[in-house]
Amino acid sequence: MTNLRQARLDDHWRTAFKRKYPLFLQNMEFTEGEVFGETKLTLKPGMNAIVGKNGIGKSNFIRAIYNSLKSDSSNRQKFSKLLDKSKIKFDLIISGENCSLELSPFEKNEIEQDILCLLFDPCTLIPEIQKLFVQQENLNELLESFSPNQLSVDELKLANFITNTEYSSIEVINIEDEYESFPMLPFFSVERGEVRYDSRDMGLGELSLLYYFWIVDYIGKSKSNSLLIIEEPESFLPPLIQNRLCDVLAMTLATKGIACLISTHSEHILRKIPRSHVHIMSRVLNRIRFFNAASNIEQMDVLGLTAPKKGLLFYEDEAALFFARSLIKASPLFVSDSFLYHCSGSEGDVLQDLKRFPVSLDEFSFIAVFDGDCRGKMDDQLMDFENYIFLPSALSPEEHLISYLGGIDIVDVANHIGKPIELMSAAIDVAAGSDHHDYFVDIAKVLSIPYEELFSKLCDLWVGDENNSESVQEFIGKLETLAA
Known part of the structure; x- marks a missing residue:
């Protein structure tokens, strides 16, 4: 049974920054690109956060990483438009073994290692998938061709915690190979009180949180070495829910051993992440550079991101x-x-x-x-x-x-x-x-x-x-x- 007491969640936070991880993305180096060429980033085990001014290139940086590591089991297709055509060299430790991968965001990369990379970017993802469902003319017929999954009591408890809601039931239908941009897409039907509604009728914040629950559950059940990339999870969410989202993320890292790279503008998302795990993205002499927040407190202050x-x-x-x-x-x-x-x-x-x-x-x-x-x-x-x-x-x-x-x-x-x-x-x-x-x-x-x-x-x-x-x-x- 999932324990969601705050004291237990605090234990998960401590564990998340002390445990060993089966997948450790140590370094990445971008080459050949006009924007990210010569950009290097050294990460810590487990959770890492990227911060920086609007327009600095965080989204394109994140998407280039996702494109490079995407596999057939990833949750969305590659992005077709990126700022430049950098190639990326990754230095990883997988189950104690060092390895290097030289990948291209625009090509189909053959990766021998068992790596599952998923992306949660609610600001662009959630409006897009809701629009897909609303505009789908034969949606009911499509849904009938897939088996619905009713959340268990324990799963429902976690979903209610994340969303700060009291659903009496949640049904998930995983739509596979129907939409070009999404190899698998969850459709949610929920019941709260005597009201029943689905993904088409939800607010963007509610749908975002249910998708987050789904992706955390999906990656937690995977046997692969997993990397979860998250872009601006604070989108559509008030501070209380941002804190809960992060608590569940820490629990997932501590118990499942997944790695996570997250970009954010929110103090609430960064609240419990050690500054040594926070990386400041800056432009220096027309080149993108990263600085560690632990030794560059002034730059965090400039961004308005003071340590809690x-x-x-x-x-x-x-x-x-x-x-x-x-x-x-x-x-x-x-x-x-x-x-x-x-x-x-x-x-x-x-x-x-x-x-x-x-x-x-x-x-x-x-x-x-x-x-x-x-x-x-x-x-x-x-x-x-x-x-x-x-x-x-x-x-x-x-x-x-x-x-x-x-x-x-x-x-x-x-x-x-x-x-x-x-x-x-x-x-x-x-x-x-x-x-x-x-x-x-x-x-x-x-x-x-x-x-x-x-x-x-x-x-x-x-x-x-x-x-x-x-x-x-x-x-x-x-x-x-x-x-x-």
Whole structure:
């Protein structure tokens, strides 16, 4: 029986970004085209999202991928009109085996591997198929030549959840090989209360959601290595339903192991997708380029797609803030702007804020971030709380980084900061013996860069050091548990 409780759906979201997938579309590279030629995109396992301005070419990019990977079992025919005639090289991992495919969107490609590619693009798809049904003169005779499928209780439960409706019954007739553009096309008849109607009479949003239910069910029952491509699923849908659509998508990925590539303009669609899985499509010097949203937050802001806030982190001072933000950037689920930040002022003030703030509100957590030197000092005061976390080490952030710098090559430090080795060495000599609160301020003055920039870069250097990966993962794991 399908469990649609929010807590279970949240579990599916976590699983979707941690599990292994039988099909992993790693890289794609477009060649020869005037628009997409030399365009490269590197993906993450599972779900990936593409964002970008209107008119940048997302639809044609998506359709070129679909055309290339389409098989006889796909849900619609190839698109005949695309912006250019690029060819695409795909690097994939299928059931643990690496393979490369060089395909053309306009040719019939012979793909030996068992790949099922489906496309859900409601903005163009749904009006087109409704028009087909409305204009079909002998539709009733046509429907009688196919066997109807009555949804089971469990299937009806899922369809009602997706559509936010209470249907008493749904009947689906899969029309095969009748329409040139659609090898298989579902026709829906529904009953709600005492009213019965079908695909011809539905609003576009309702028909879109039922088709989405059908395509998720279809791909979930397939034994093939599956890729679901979705273009602007938010079309015709209010925010609540967009959230439900995404919850069902995460459940499908987590339980069925399908891969998904989705393009969207909606914050609600992106709400639970880690920024490391979001790719910004841009035009640079008349060429299409992709940038990862995790490291290009400003471009997301320009598009009006800010990261959903997962909670408030409250901490002692600036050093703790910079250290925490660097650690968060290493998370696959969050980016640094996934949180709001509040400087409490001291460890005692952090404790007072922990006592006065609630543990959480609706999908928003309050988390105390203590310096590492608070470990073991506050056990009695923290006994009644769980929503707190310690920064790595048993020292304050400044003392911890001073110790770290003493054990690594100054060449690596200078290269990371972007300053000459001689200047970096002189700056460290000037700061020698300073109080740890002043140490990095003194170095920053010699280097002629802001303290904030220096300390943030040094935190990034520590986080990126593979010798510290265990401590980094411990912090991230605790944060994800508290803020998920």
